[in-house]
Amino acid sequence: MDDQLQNQNLPEEPTLEPDESEEVAPVQYDISTYGADYPVDSLVKRLQRSDIFIPDFQRDYVWSQAEASRLVESLLLGLPIPGVFLAKEKEGNKLLIIDGQQRLKSLQFFYEGFFNPKEDKKTKRVFKLIKVQKRFEGLTYDKLEENDRIKLDDSIIHATIIKQESPNDENTSIYHVFERLNNGGKKLAAQEIRTAIYYGELNDLIERLNTYPDWREMFGPVSIRLKDKELILRFFAAYHRGDYYTKPMFEFLNKFNQKYRNPGQDFIAKNEQLFKDVISFIKNSVGKSAFRPEGIINIAAFEAITVTIAKIITVKRNPNPVEFKERLSHLLQDPNFLKAINFASSDETVFNERHAIAESYFSEV
Numbered sequence: 001m002d003d004q005l006q007n008q009n010l011p012e013e014p015t016l017e018p019d020e021s022e023e024v025a026p027v028q029y030d031i032s033t034y035g036a037d038y039p040v041d042s043l044v045k046r047l048q049r050s051d052i053f054i055p056d057f058q059r060d061y062v063w064s065q066a067e068a069s070r071l072v073e074s075l076l077l078g079l080p081i082p083g084v085f086l087a088k089e090k091e092g093n094k095l096l097i098i099d100g101q102q103r104l105k106s107l108q109f110f111y112e113g114f115f116n117p118k119e120d121k122k123t124k125r126v127f128k129l130i131k132v133q134k135r136f137e138g139l140t141y142d143k144l145e146e147n148d149r150i151k152l153d154d155s156i157i158h159a160t161i162i163k164q165e166s167p168n169d170e171n172t173s174i175y176h177v178f179e180r181l182n183n184g185g186k187k188l189a190a191q192e193i194r195t196a197i198y199y200g201e202l203n204d205l206i207e208r209l210n211t212y213p214d215w216r217e218m219f220g221p222v223s224i225r226l227k228d229k230e231l232i233l234r235f236f237a238a239y240h241r242g243d244y245y246t247k248p249m250f251e252f253l254n255k256f257n258q259k260y261r262n263p264g265q266d267f268i269a270k271n272e273q274l275f276k277d278v279i280s281f282i283k284n285s286v287g288k289s290a291f292r293p294e295g296i297i298n299i300a301a302f303e304a305i306t307v308t309i310a311k312i313i314t315v316k317r318n319p320n321p322v323e324f325k326e327r328l329s330h331l332l333q334d335p336n337f338l339k340a341i342n343f344a345s346s347d348e349t350v351f352n353e354r355h356a357i358a359e360s361y362f363s364e365v
Contacts, residue, residue, distance in 0.1 A: 030165040031177075040075060041153035044111045047104060052086065052095045054105070061105055065115050066131040068106035073132040075155040076148055083158035087174045087197075095161065096197060098177055103157075111141050175254050190250050191226035191233070198254075200261040205268050206232045214280045218288050219297070231302060233257060235278075236271060238307045242355060249346040278310045285321035286328055293332040293341070300341035301332070304358040312365060319365045331361045 038046075046052040074081050084100025097104060109115050115127040129136045136148075144152065162177060174197050195203055206229050209215060210222070219228045230253070237256035238245070245252055260267070282290045282305070291302040305328070312319050331337055340354035 031162055032165050033160055033162050036159045036161055037156045038159055039153060040107055040155045040157060041111070043104065043157060044108050046095075047108050048112075050094070052097060052104070054097050054101055061102065061116055063102050063106055065125065065127070068109065068115065068127075069129040069132050071103060071106050072110050072129060072152070073136055075152050076136060076144075077133075078151070078155075081157065083160060085177070086159050086161045087177070088161055088163040090164075095159075096174070098162075098174065098197070100159075113140055113142065189225040189227070189230075190253070191230035194233070194254065194257050195226060195229070198257040198261050201265075201268055202233075202236075202257065202260050202263060205272055209272065209275050212276055212279065214276070214283045218279060218283055218291070220288075231299065232275065234299070234303055235275065235306050235310070236260070238303050238355075239274075239310050242307060242351075245348060245351050247346045247348055247351075274310055274313065277313050278306050281309060281313070281319060281321065281324075282306070285324050290328060293338065298341050300345040300354060304337075304341065304354045305331075307355065308358040308362050309365075311359075312362060319362075324362065324365045327361045327365060331358060334361075 043052065047054070071081060081103065082100070084104060085098045086095040086100075087098050088095055109117065110127050113127055115125045117124060126140060128138050128140055130138070141149070141152075162174075164174065175193055209232050210229050215228075215232075216222075219231070222228060233253055233256070234249075237253050240260070241252070241256055290305060291297050293301060309319065309324075334357060337354060337357045340350050340357065344350050345354075
């Protein structure tokens with residue numbers, strides 16, 4: 001069985017079954033790459049101006065002050081350090097960091113004088129070099145000798161810059177590059193990657209909606225792997241682009257997230273209200289059992305039910321909650337619907353079938 005979420009009261013994080021989450025996208029890419037050598041002081045200035053961009057969400061900064069100090073020391077000693085990977089955005093000339101965040105942030109912290117400024121400002125640590133050669137021990141950037149400061153400023157970091165040439169109607173290759181370069185340790189979940197690379201108005205909307213009280217009641221505790229946010233994205237993708245669905249599901253979501261990344265305020269306002277209306281209607285009519293035919297959230301059931309109700313709400317502002325509750329109970333016992341939400345649920349035919357069945361049950365609500 002696929003497309004199910006584990007009980008949110010359990011400590012384990014919800015996961016998709018392997019037949020969906022491990023599918024490989026069939027598309028091939030034409031990607032151009034070129035190298036650029038940046039002086040350290042130039043890199044820091046670009047980071048400060050956000051010309052080189054670190055999304056609000058990436059893996060948290062995890063280096064210790066000693067590790068960051070060793071990086072700075074390597075450059076002061078004239079030793080090479082690993083390069084970074086940057087992705088050139090289609091709109092504008094900004095560069096997105098897809099590998100090398102820890103190194104670049106460490107250098108920015110050293111130049112700005114404070115280690116990991118996200119810490120409480122009252123306890124913010126001055127960035128002094130520690131556990132390095134004696135002549136550098138305890139020095140800040142401003143306290144470096146002039147020759148050392150110039151040497152650090154002029155040190156070169158090599159960047160590999162990638163740009164997707166084709167397909168030219170979307171930019172999903174960055175997802176795959178990011179995923180492959182950031183798979184050390186605990187593997188990033190798909191929505192964690194999307195949040196990092198498709199930052200913009202749509203992800204800001206999803207962030208807001210994820211705090212909507214009725215949604216929190218329906219879903220349960222906040223998912224540390226962003227499964228709750230992925231469901232909101234899936235609702236929007238299936239509602240707006242369901243007629244064009246092709247598997248694998250994760251790539252369908254990637255394309256939607258990229259295409260609708262900054263859709264404009266009219267789209268944002270209408271869809272924010274639509275999601276709230278749908279979730280509140282279902283909560284008030286049935287409660288959290290609506291998406292749990294076996295006691296746990298079934299993602300495919302959530303998708304088919306919410307999208308169908310959204311279509312009804314857009315043409316009929318006040319669906320009948322009593323009628324909906326009765327018809328939902330029958331839908332969740334329909335063997336064809338149960339098959340379509342539990343087996344091969346990412347297949348195009350199965351996707352279309354469960355939506356057709358849901359619409360047939362709710363058409364008169």
